[in-house]
Amino acid sequence: MTKPFATGDSNKQISGRARYQPRLSVLMNLCETNYMMLLKLLADKEQVGEQRCFFISDFISYSVSVNEVTRYTSLITIAQDAHITGCDLAKLLRPSMTIRLYHDARMAEVISSQDVHQVKPRYDYPNKNMHQPDEKQQINLFLNEWLQLCLQLGQVHVPLFT
Template identity: 45%
Template sequence: MLKKRQRYVPDLQEMAALCEANYLRLLKLLAGAEVGDERIFQLSNDLHSAQVRLCVDEDHRYTTMVSVIQEGLSPDWLQPMSMQVRLYHDASMAEVLSYQNQQRFDGRYSYPNPAMRMPDEKVQLNRFLAEWLDHCLKYGQTIQPIELPQRILPVR
């Protein structure tokens, strides 16, 4: 007898917690940043070196758009890993909007699907962002000096 697959049910509490934690991580990493500003974090060990670049692309009253790009650790013929993240200041959340030029991620996908996305693709992308930002906070060294902030990013 074939067992029927259970349909994936998104865990909204987990997603909200991820987005709230990512918002706080980005605030720490982008303290005082304005549109056009970027922070570059050098991540290296004895064998490898990479950089994570955070760029403030847009800043509006209730939202800010940030690009997160990893450079290094991949051959020249591969596109560097990148994502667009929107910070929602009124909700104190940050959400991945695009990854590797793929946009519009649904909260749940049936599987298999034409794009071959996992059922929990959106949660996985936000988890991946959390790991990236945590790594920058724990091990990253800023390449350019960061001045003490005159303002914190979400203040309007």
């Protein structure tokens, strides 16, 4: 049984190790799936400054913010918020991602995550920052898991009348 977004094994041998070779079709499929899930979360409210909060439990929520909208792309940020009273840990650990939505291609790609900007499709390993060879795939897969969580368990406060 294979995972729907598993990385491939079409690798070349380099000094005794298999070199990771990105599978573009798998990454594109993942980005298309993320795009569709993000459209569901945004619910046609894609204007600059728009923000949605998805409450997963009493302790965790996710906020989705629209930062930029152009004719063919949008830039959004999704961040996890921990609501732990009396603890400074919530301020330290606030994972977030910046995602570019390509409306003409119907794809969403993570362009930065935490302190990682311009994620490369492949990294040699080991490397200075200890990125995984398939870091781009892993970050987009992590976004996919966040989006599934928001769609399955998230509750959002939406005003009935505007």
